Amino acid sequence: MTNNAMHKGKNAVNRWALLCKPIRALTLLCLLLSATACNNVPHSTAGSIVAEPILESLTNPTPTPALRTPVTWGGIALWSDQLRDALDTCNDDKAAIGDLYLRRLQRINAAAQSAH
Structure with missing residues (x-):
């Protein structure tokens, strides 16, 4: 191989390397964008939270x-005495509704933690 032919071959390789740099950079940029875009997808829960209906009583x-x-x-x-009984019944009902609410919050928090 002559010196001139070697010089032409080197030039061709250098030109090819110069052409490949932007292509590699664009490819890396696309891969980076696609990887970060997947991170922002909202997570769906495995099941839906069913709210217990409040008892009619x-x-x-x-x-x-x-x-x-x-x-x-x-x-x-x-x-x-009857008024006190009625008041106790109202307070028991409020306590039961509060208990249902707390259980609902616990289920929502547990579902939110399992989604992360």
Whole structure:
């Protein structure tokens, strides 16, 4: 191989290397963009969270006890005891609704943690 032929071969290799650099850079850029784009896809949960319906007995109105006439001291004592029972029933219903709400929040938090 002559010196001139070797010089032409080197020039061809150098030109090819110069042409390949932008192609490699563009390829790397595309791969980088596609890899980072996959990271931003929102994760879907494996299943949906089913909210427990609140029992109808918890949302029904609590009847107000009636004060019987003629009003006597004994009648007032019975009536106040019935009012306390109605108040206890309301507080029990509120506590049960609060318990359902806390269980729902725990399921939502557990689902959110398992999605990450």
